[in-house]
Amino acid sequence: MVENILNDLTIALDVMGGDQGPLVTIPAAILAVQKSSQLHLILCGDEILIREILVEKQLLSHPQLSIFATTEVVTMDEKPSSALRSKKNSSMRKALDLVKEGKAQACVSAGNTGALFATAHYVLKTLPGVERPALISSLPTHDEMKHVFMLDLGANVFCDSTILYQFGVMGSVMAEEVESINKPRVALLNMGEEDIKGSDHIKMAATKLIENESINYVGFIEGNDIFTNKADVIVCDGFVGNVALKTCEGVAKLVYEKLKYVFSQHLFARFLGRILSSSLKKLFKPLNPDQYNGASLIGLRGIVIKSHGNANVKAFYSAIFEAIKEVERQMPIKIKNKLEQGLKEK
């Protein structure tokens, strides 16, 4: 059990989450504590399983790792409402409880997105002025040095104009903090750039963003401009964001496969393919962002990082470091302040 374990930085891990559970999450946790001596990780999950893996690695009594024994697991296809109601002793729930109780500063999970979202929303509650949390991540742009933040990536199926507006504010804070951008350019993803395009709630969200003078709203943006550095923050509902993000992943895979075929057809290219291999991998990696660093669930009174369900050790390790960065940035308090600023201006 957890006893007096709070160091400078404590993060709770849902070690049972994800397609491979502890086989991925525990090796990633070990890598993380080896990298950072200030980090303490609480491994929430099946105690026997966790002990087995730690014994095997001869790290059972590692001073930076502690075990929080849980007896239930939220499965990947479980209904969010059922996970919330009947899995109160799951690794996911307990990791979130630790954040709520102040025993951990953040939680990382590769588990069922819907269940994590619903449970985090219920346990941690949203910040004042935030109706719904959102999943946010950064994507590459044509400019090597710049990224674009996109939200919501799948936490909410539908979002009305107020929710989209709040996402714009939250995304703006994120870009300001993470990329150190003064007045980040916030855009709404739409099916055209013209004011007349899209649904009524998107048009109303635009009006609300314009009214908040602390937000640098730059208008509607189309799917083909996500990567062209026309905005620092792109806002959409979770359905659209999820489809767009996964479509990116699909196109990148398609192009990668076809490219391999093109290379294989030419003798010199085959040779060169090997030389270029690492450059090509580097090129395609950022197009699957939640594979490499985890997406943040923002708008809550605590920090939650969602890693991809099929994350490997390196990806889950990156998600842990994403959590550390968010703790350092104190995102929740900064979002709260920005939203209050918007309300005062109204």
Place this chain on the structure above:
Amino acid sequence: MVENILNDLTIALDVMGGDQGPLVTIPAAILAVQKSSQLHLILCGDEILIREILVEKQLLSHPQLSIFATTEVVTMDEKPSSALRSKKNSSMRKALDLVKEGKAQACVSAGNTGALFATAHYVLKTLPGVERPALISSLPTHDEMKHVFMLDLGANVFCDSTILYQFGVMGSVMAEEVESINKPRVALLNMGEEDIKGSDHIKMAATKLIENESINYVGFIEGNDIFTNKADVIVCDGFVGNVALKTCEGVAKLVYEKLKYVFSQHLFARFLGRILSSSLKKLFKPLNPDQYNGASLIGLRGIVIKSHGNANVKAFYSAIFEAIKEVERQMPIKIKNKLEQGLKEK
């Protein structure tokens, strides 16, 4: 004016539509009639402009080309309702009127999508059993020999379950006719594969597709599986489809640019990049489908092909040939029959 011009195959062109209007559409029309001796094209647009270009090309009295003089142009940023109400003598409207009057078998336009959609809907009307027309196009898959049809790509912002169901039926007919697939696999684009995922109207659309036994409904599909040949037809609302399609375009451009950079960094690669140039172009071209063949507006009592607004001569020429193919396939009557079949089974 048009007089006794009906040959075997007559297509009306909105020559004023698109970013470059007649400068693109007329050279494309000339190419098309040079390619097909059975084809007759009616050039709807500003008579003086059209004559000027034809005189310059020494083709003013080409037997396969005739001019239908119009006095108005629908601009690219015009509201669909305003185009419909006050541009009754526009090149777009007249090209559609010719289809309605049976003087042309199809219409091709690179003009304002919303205006084309609204005007085509008003002039041609939908087929019995179809509430809304949809924009459909084919995308590549990992299997070189197979394509996937996706609809709606932007004609309708929101679609309820009945409309999504009808799109499934229309897409199935398209895949059957164009790709000669027996019982095409129809999927709904969603933010997860599990039955519990997505909005209520998507779940209801799934139930309706299951009930129509002539449709081979295969379930929900995610963005990353658009290209993996898991379905022959993917159905979504116009907002999601538009964002997904344009995101494809954006990712393809991003990868292409970064790839050029990778090549430029290596001496051998620079050399090889030139050798591979045509293979690479071939690879990226299909990822911007409406750039090369035009998307069809299906569900109407006539054939309408929408070419990309910034189509070049080759792309608009391809759109004309897409129209020819659809005339040969007799899509409207086939969709009507399939929808009636579904109704009988209920």
